[in-house]
Amino acid sequence: MKNKINYILLFFTIIISCKAQTISLDQLSQCENGPDCPDYVYLKDTNNRLNKFVGTWKGTYTDGRTYEFRFTKKENDGGYFNEKFCDILKGRLLVKIPSGQELENTLTVSDNDTRFDGHYFDKNLIKYQMYYSGYAECNDKGYVYLSFPNPNNLNQMKLVFMQDMDIVSKCPSGYKTVMPDAKALILTKQ
Template sequence: MKNKIVYTLLILGIVSCRAQTISLDQLSQCENKPDCPDYVYLKDTNNRLNKFVGIWKGAYTDGRTYEFHFIKKENDGGWFNEKFWDRIIGRFIAKDNVGNIIYSSMNNNDLNSMSGYYFDKNLIKYQMYYSGNAECNDKGYVYLSFPDPSNLNQMKLVFMQDMDIIASCPNGYKTVIPDAKGIILIKQ
């Protein structure tokens, strides 16, 4: 009986050492991997993600319009590395200058949608990953921020394309979200 109790306490001790929760704020302050605490759950303890949730609309200068739907997922993940986190999941519709849908991820599952990761060191920009047309290198990081922190009804979105070399894309292909250009979105 004593052995079972000791064994149970040992297992609980090992699990509790590994099962650490840290905040998005803590992770944003890590300069490099050795400085970051190991974690199992990355939690939005200060509710920083809530301001991104909702439907946001905007337009680019060439007439393309965008409608983004952002939701907050809590305790999400655990598929491959057994880590969980609070994050934003985004889906969107893009239309050309005459209103034709050129891209929609509205029916995508969470794994194939725009997925959030973490904040920058200053807790101003939230980083997400997007992959629309990977064959044409239409994939990369999306950064969300608020140009005026006192106005949470206007958000800036910037897409930074991955630097892969693609040879099979049609001439004149444009990424769905303009590369390295800001789009101002208005909360609906």
């Protein structure tokens, strides 16, 4: 009976240790978050790749809108139902039209309310993917890609927003997404 209990304990220890593992952002990027990726409980930024994005970034788009982004690194962030944890970027933004009127301001919202969260790097570890969900009724949501046009200059960053292709049912006439869709926005670190 004692051996049977030991085998059962050993079996559960093996099962738990197989599921409870930490992998790096680098490892996840190499398997492209596909079915060949190892199962994990914690996705860790072991090489501090997210740190270069942290801070306040400003830029102006061709239509005169000014943008201020604040990216913070959140470690051990609890994901869906707190089953998986990860190191991610949280984004906040302030967008003004040329007259100075605020179009959107999320600079003071809590981490849980940013609606602008990180995901992972591409296979080459150059672009970091985030998801932004602003005014969802107008399909103002989609993926944001952060990268550095010149890897030797970490004071200038490129941001590209790619809108989701959902069907929109109610939206004011002439509505434009908060971030320019499929256009590069060059930002300078402050």
